[in-house]
Amino acid sequence: MAETILVLEDDPAMQSFLVTLLKTHQHPVVSFSEGLLAMQHLVSQRVDLVLLDLGLADLDGQSWLQQIRQWTEVPVIVISARHGEQDKVQALDNGANDYVTKPFSANELMARVRANLRKTQHQAQVFAFGEVQLDPVLHRVIKAGAEVHLTKTEFQLLLLLMRHVDQVLTHNFVLSQVWGKAYIDRPEYVRVHMAQLRQKLEDNPAAPTFLKTEPGVGYRLKV
Structure with missing residues (x-):
């Protein structure tokens, strides 16, 4: 093609x-x-x-x-x-x-x-999982037809995960990409914001289907 x-x-x-x-x-x-x-x-x-x-x-x-x-x-x-x-x-x-x-x-x-x-081999961008859709141009997130309000940091974190679907992202990689290199070795920043994303986007935040933790390593968006 x-x-x-x-x-x-x-x-x-x-x-x-x-x-x-x-x-x-x-x-x-x-x-x-x-x-x-x-x-x-x-x-x-x-x-x-x-x-x-x-x-x-x-x-x-x-x-x-x-x-x-x-x-x-x-x-x-x-x-x-x-x-x-x-x-x-x-x-x-x-x-x-x-x-x-x-x-x-x-x-x-x-x-x-x-x-x-x-x-450069083309890689399709994935901007949806489950009932969640993300519009990177309008900076909007929709779940089950309703708009979900995310903070700027939450949106950047979610967008990073969606750009790297099914890839394990280390704490420090996420910190450098979302917060900046000055925040390296501060994994608590990521934990707090991941918990907030799960509350807003997962049906069962305590047992997330998509926003997965890789123990001791980081996080992954599983689709």
């Missing part, structure tokens, strides 16, 4: 060129000019690679990168008219896999597309 590519570009002429080029190389393509709509598509649909223009109408491309990197590792190639070294460094620091400056040749771009698709 050919890899699906999402094009996020608000210039109509450039968007049309990119879509035509990718389809010529047999790639299914979805295209957007607004960052929020593109994010919403990423949540619900399979995408294997993103071509991102930094100059979007509704939000800055750098901010868009930072937001999606909270919940997906889909490869992103930035395509930008910004030639400054600082823009490139910032994009790479924010999670871009590659950076192409305009103007560029069709052959160069397709070579970079092929290279990034080879390097």
Whole structure:
């Protein structure tokens, strides 16, 4: 199956060129000019690679990168008219896999597309378990059709677990990702917030079905 590519570009002429080029190389393509709509598509649909223009109408491309990197590792190639070294460094620091400056040749771009698709094997994002659904764009959690209020920390913890479904996450890994490295070796922070998540999301918090403890190691989301 050919890899699906999402094009996020608000210039109509450039968007049309990119879509035509990718389809010529047999790639299914979805295209957007607004960052929020593109994010919403990423949540619900399979995408294997993103071509991102930094100059979007509704939000800055750098901010868009930072937001999606909270919940997906889909490869992103930035395509930008910004030639400054600082823009490139910032994009790479924010999670871009590659950076192409305009103007560029069709052959160069397709070579970079092929290279990034080879390097990263697509992993589907799982944003649901049992009766729980998580929307990483709107920062909403729904259980059995009703919205569940989570604190910012609880939401980040749940999102981390959902990004690593069926993987054991150590206390220190969770602490570094959610609280920061200054909180390493403070497992009580994780225990308290996991207990709160279980109270809100598990039918039987005392015997959780999904939010599992791995004794002496950490936690796992079992689906």
